[in-house]
Amino acid sequence: xxxxxxxxxxxxxxxxxxxxxxxxxxxxxxxxxxxxxxxxxxxxxxxxxxxxxxxxxxxxxxxxxxxxxxxxxxxxxxxxxxxxxxxxxxxxxxxxxxxxxxxxxxxxxxxx
Amino acid sequence: xxxxxxxxxxxxxxxxxxxxxxxxxxxxxxxxxxxxxxxxxxxxxxxxxxxxxxxxxxxxxxxxxxxxxxxxxxxxxxxxxxxxxxxxxxxxxxxxxxxxxxxxxxxxxxxxxxx
Numbered sequence: 229x230x231x232x233x234x235x236x237x238x239x240x241x242x243x244x245x246x247x248x249x250x251x252x253x254x255x256x257x258x259x260x261x262x263x264x265x266x267x268x269x270x271x272x273x274x275x276x277x278x279x280x281x282x283x284x285x286x287x288x289x290x291x292x293x294x295x296x297x298x299x300x301x302x303x304x305x306x307x308x309x310x311x312x313x314x315x316x317x318x319x320x321x322x323x324x325x326x327x328x329x330x331x332x333x334x335x336x337x338x339x340x
Numbered sequence: 341x342x343x344x345x346x347x348x349x350x351x352x353x354x355x356x357x358x359x360x361x362x363x364x365x366x367x368x369x370x371x372x373x374x375x376x377x378x379x380x381x382x383x384x385x386x387x388x389x390x391x392x393x394x395x396x397x398x399x400x401x402x403x404x405x406x407x408x409x410x411x412x413x414x415x416x417x418x419x420x421x422x423x424x425x426x427x428x429x430x431x432x433x434x435x436x437x438x439x440x441x442x443x444x445x446x447x448x449x450x451x452x453x454x455x
Contacts, residue, residue, distance in 0.1 A: 271446040327396055330375070
């Protein structure tokens, strides 16, 4: 089963509103990353949060990490139509292998 | 180069044929990853390279799939005797760190369609 699962699967909001997406995972992690994907092609890295960090900001993005609950959230403030994309979380586990496990993604649609 | 490149961008093939997908990582990146993404789905890990060796091949779905990396740079993913269920976008990523602590940079992907 997927290590990371995003919630909700789809989200539709008006421009200017905030969007919140959640990611849950199952095993201990080294770090967690959020990516954006437009049009089903290449992914763009947004932000990385390490297991010893609780919150991180980058521009209009705010990521939190709760290792006790094995969950993370991505908040996009003051959303824009250009934020319309799929958002994925990816976890780097501490199991000794160096692969990233991606969640199933949240499809965000920002209406102008 | 400026980023990860992949070729071809699109590939249409007939069932039973072999295909080769190519990935050029960012210069100097030691780690290289292959993923597969079916329509509307998340990314499925296929294989990871550290230099020219592949410590983790656990994601390859069958023995029809193989990958190699030469000179610590270019990687080729080969699918033999393609099946319709192989149709997907194949994404390659590279990173400068192999310890799972660094950002992965993705290529634009190759969209494979098996008729």
